[in-house]
Amino acid sequence: MGAQHKIPVVIAVSGGDPTGGAGIQADIEALVSMGCHTAPVITALTVQDTQHFMGFEPVNPMVLIQQIRAVLEDMEVAAIKLGMLGSVGVVEAVHTILKDYPRLPVVLDPVLRSGGGAELATGDVRIAMTELLLPLTTVLTPNSLEARALAPEADSLEACAHALMEHGVEFVLITGTHEHTPSVVNSLYGNGRFIDNYTWERLTGTYHGSGCTLAAAIAGLLAHGADPVHAMREAQEYTWETLKQGYRIGMGQYIPNRLFWAAVERGPGR
Numbered sequence: 001m002g003a004q005h006k007i008p009v010v011i012a013v014s015g016g017d018p019t020g021g022a023g024i025q026a027d028i029e030a031l032v033s034m035g036c037h038t039a040p041v042i043t044a045l046t047v048q049d050t051q052h053f054m055g056f057e058p059v060n061p062m063v064l065i066q067q068i069r070a071v072l073e074d075m076e077v078a079a080i081k082l083g084m085l086g087s088v089g090v091v092e093a094v095h096t097i098l099k100d101y102p103r104l105p106v107v108l109d110p111v112l113r114s115g116g117g118a119e120l121a122t123g124d125v126r127i128a129m130t131e132l133l134l135p136l137t138t139v140l141t142p143n144s145l146e147a148r149a150l151a152p153e154a155d156s157l158e159a160c161a162h163a164l165m166e167h168g169v170e171f172v173l174i175t176g177t178h179e180h181t182p183s184v185v186n187s188l189y190g191n192g193r194f195i196d197n198y199t200w201e202r203l204t205g206t207y208h209g210s211g212c213t214l215a216a217a218i219a220g221l222l223a224h225g226a227d228p229v230h231a232m233r234e235a236q237e238y239t240w241e242t243l244k245q246g247y248r249i250g251m252g253q254y255i256p257n258r259l260f261w262a263a264v265e266r267g268p269g270r
Contacts, residue, residue, distance in 0.1 A: 007035065007036065007037045008035075008036045008037065008078040008079070008220070008223035008224055009036070009037045009038075009039055009071075009075045009076060009077045009078055009223070010031050010036045010037070010038055010039065010077070010078060010079045010080070010081060010216075010219050010220055010223050011039045011041060011068060011071055011072075011077055011079075011080045011081070012024060012027035012028065012031065012038050012039065012040050012041065012080075012081045012083070012216060012219075013041045013043055013064075013068070013080065013081065013082050013083065013085075013094060014026075014027055014040075014041075014042070014043060014081070014082070014083030014084050014111075014212065015042065015043050015044040015045070015046050015056065015083065015084035015086060015111075016042045016044070016045050016046060017046055017048060017209070018046070018047070018048065018049075019048060019049055019050055019208065019250065019255070020255070021050060021208035021209040021253070021255040021256075022208050022209035022211075022212050023046070023083060023084060023209070023212060024040045024042055024083075026209040026212035026213050026216065026256070026258065027040065027081055027083065027212055027216040028040060029213075029258035029259055030212070030213045030216035030217045030220065030238075030242075030258050031081075031216050031217075031219070031220045032259075033217070033220075033238065033258055033259065033261065034216075034217055034220025034221055034223075034224070034238075035220070035224070036078075036220040036223050036224075039071045039075065039077070041064060041067045041068055041071070042059060043058065043059055043064065043083075043084055043085050043086050043090050044056045044057060044058045044059060044084060044085075044086040044087075044090075045057045045059075046084075049250055049251075049252060050208055050248075050249070050250035050251065050252030050253045050255070051250070051251055051252030051253070052252070056084075056086060058086040058087040058089070058090055059090070061087070061089035061090050061092065061093035062093070064090060064093045064094075065093045065096060065097065068094075068097050069097065072097070072101065077101075077104060078104075078105075078222075078223035078224075079104060079105040079106070079107065079219045079220070079222045079223040080097075080098070080101075080104055080105070080106050080107070080219070081106075081107045081109070081215055081216050081218075081219035082094060082106065082107065082108045082109065082133070083109045083111050083212055083215065084111040085111075085125065085129065086125070087125065088124050088125055088128045091125060091128040091129055091132055091133060092128065092132065094132075094133065095132040095133060095136070098133070098136040099136070102136070105138040105139070105219070105222040105223070105228075106133075106136055106137050106138050106139075107137075107138060107139045107141065107215050107216075107218050107219040107222065108129075108133060108134075108137045108139070108140050108141070108215070109141050109142075109211050109212060109214070109215035110129060110140065110141075110142050110146050110150060111146075111211070111212075112126065112145075112146050112149055112150075126149060126150060129150070130150060130167055131167075134150075134164060134167040134168055134169050135167060135168030135169075136168070137168070137169045137170070138169075138170050138171065138222070138228065139169075139170065139171045139172075139173060139215075139218055139219075139222070139228060139231075139232065140164060140169045140171070140172045140173070141173050141175065141211065141214055141215045141218065142164075142172070142174055142175070143174070143175045143176075143177060143178050143211060144157055144174055144175070144176055144177075144178050144179050145178050147160040147161065147164070147172075147174045148160055150164060151163035151164055157174055157187065158187070158189075158194065160174070161174060161187070161189040161194075162189070162192070165189060165190075165192055170190060170191075170228070171188065171189065171190040171195075171228050171229075171232070172188070172189045172190070173186060173187070173188050173189075173214075173218075173232050174186065174187045174189075175211070175214070177202075177210070181202075182202065183199045183200060183201060183202050184199070184200040184201070184202050185197050185198070185199050185200075186198045186199075186200070186236060188229070188232060190228070190229070195229065196229075198233065198236055200236070200240050201240075203243055203244060205246070205248070205253070205254045206253045206254065207243050207246055207253055207254045207255070207256055208252070208253035208254065208255055208256075209255065209256055210239060210242075210243060210256055213238075213239050213242055213256050213258055214235055214236065214239040217234075217235035217238050217239060218231050218232055218235040220235075221234055221235055239256070241260060242256035242257050242258045242260060243256050245257040245260040
């Protein structure tokens with residue numbers, strides 16, 4: 001037999017979403033689309049639909065540590081993607097892992113609220129994320145609301161980015177979907193400076209899982225060895241396409257079609 005093609009492994013640490021729109025399922029679909037193998041670690045069980053978020057139950061932090069270490073000791077992991085964490089204990093657990101693997105690229109989607117506006121991270125969780133995780137983060141992907149919440153002392157989004165980089169983040173990609181602008185403008189900062197703006201057509205409707213999709217796609221591209229700036233550009237293109245081809249399967253938000261590339265024309269009898 002010939003040499004087996006090496007598929008990069010990405011650990012995805014996020015909440016479970018019974019709608020399949022966001023959280024760990026979004027991570028899995030986006031990472032599959034990037035040609036990666038996902039090692040999923042669930043941080044919390046959630047109760048939600050496409051309209052409302054009803055509640056969540058964080059996992060035991062010790063169980064989470066055991067899961068991640070089991071994977072790291074068995075597989076050659078190429079990147080880690082972090083999403084909803086849900087409790088200070090889970091943040092501390094993730095921190096202990098990242099400290100032991102400082103060379104792994106880390107993409108953090110700082111999930112603070114659900115798409116419907118429900119709070120998913122208390123002030124204590126935000127403080128723990130800022131102090132423990134930002135110094136170990138390669139790429140941070142906050143939306144504009146999350147950037148302001150993580151850097152409340154800043155008086156502009158650019159100031160937010162610089163404040164977050166001062167905490168140790170290597171790259172900050174602030175997404176502009178929540179801003180009242182004709183187009184969506186995402187702004188990238190890194191190495192202590194502004195790097196680029198990316199402008200995208202603003203689509204109608206709201207989407208459940210777009211932030212998860214973007215962060216996971218970036219992690220997948222980094223796992224393949226892509227340059228971070230290139231990875232962020234390609235991941236944005238992929239994410240925008242998933243939104244353009246999104247579908248409304250429930251009574252609330254649209255779901256990104258992360259597997260749009262796998263669509264097959266089917267007719268009668270096929």
